[in-house]
Amino acid sequence: MNMKSIYFILAIILLQTSLINSVFCQNSATNSGGQVIVVQPKIMVIPYTKEGEDLRTVLENDENKRIAIAKIKDGFDSRGFTTVDFVAKLKAAKDNNLFTSDNQSDMKSQIIQMSGADVYVQAEVIVEKGESGNSVKLILTAYEASTGNSLSNKVGESGKFYTDDFNKLASKAAENCIEDFLNVMQTKFTDIVNNGKSVIIDISFGVESQYKMSSEIGSYGLPLSDQIEIWIEENSYKNNYHIQGTTDLRMIFDDVKIPLKNQVTGNNYSPNKFALELFKFFKSLGLQPHKDVKGSTIYITIK
């Protein structure tokens, strides 16, 4: 190899490095000097609706529900946390004709999905009238939208009063439980920070795929399902994962823990980044995967 070709190779390497730098490096306008802020979960407070109840009108007709929701949101605000406004999302969905179904329960899941909320808090207001006084009960439940994991449950009671001011009673019921509710939620958040957040992984095959979960592939010729489990075991945060079930055509991990931050760089770590690692793993086995990420659910389809 003469000097000319060495210079040529060096020039190509330099050009490639500068190209990679210009593509993947942070531009100066957004450079924070390495400061990383953890991406916070999006929380939305929604009213509880019974089967067939119109979600669109339930809030407009019931001021007690509106008061309870405002009080709950106020609780989050007092902890310095901003919630996603349910009414605004509902209006936006209505204006943009985003609802694809008239089914009320389906509509609720559509709002949760389109809002991008990671956590939703459901508030049920129960008004009780009696001769010994009137009262309002408030049932609060917080769930992780993607996994359905319960984060906090509390019942707030106003106590019985000889009054028809149900707004005040609803407010009192919320006041009586919101702090406790948020404290329990915070312990669950701390647990997520320490032990990782949950993602669901759904692995299936395309219609024309020649592979199955029992297909023996890769250099060791092990069944595909076993190789997937070994990879998940090695790559889940703190080796924490749970398999919902495996058939020859599908494998579902209903709870795989991933860290909130990349353990090497300290940058935020998203389900999408984990999906990319999983994608690379399937590629390394000589498969043709297709990945989709919706919230905290990773869908892998092997062609």
Place this chain on the structure above:
Amino acid sequence: MKKLKILCSSIILFLLFFTISCSINIIPTAEVNYVSGKEGTITMRAIGIGTNQENAIIDAEENVFNVIFFRGLPESEQKIALIGTNETEEKEKHKEYFENFYKNKKYRTFVMSSIPTSDLTKHKGGKKSITVDVKINLVALRKDLEQHNIIRKFGF
């Protein structure tokens, strides 16, 4: 012989008394009970022990904060310990903060009222105790702990 007997029994009695008095230790107690709470405040009734009224009140106030920080208070909105249940570890981890909090009396900035509800009671060994109703500003306390990275802010 009689004198020797008296001397021996006196020594035995003295040693017995000395052993008993040495074995009486003041066990730290968490005699803190929830009284009421509203809009980010919490009132607790605590018993403090000290050599005089002032010291006993200080002890009661410190007990209140210790319970809120490391034990949690059933029946109140702060059922869970505000910082954590491992008191020794947490105090060691944030030594500077707690020194400033207790020794430099920073905790007093979170006390909204501290009202004795009993007379000073004398105990054996010169100790005195008093019952105090202490009302604290829980919102400000939580914010201060968050600002000094003792606890995490709400969320991840």
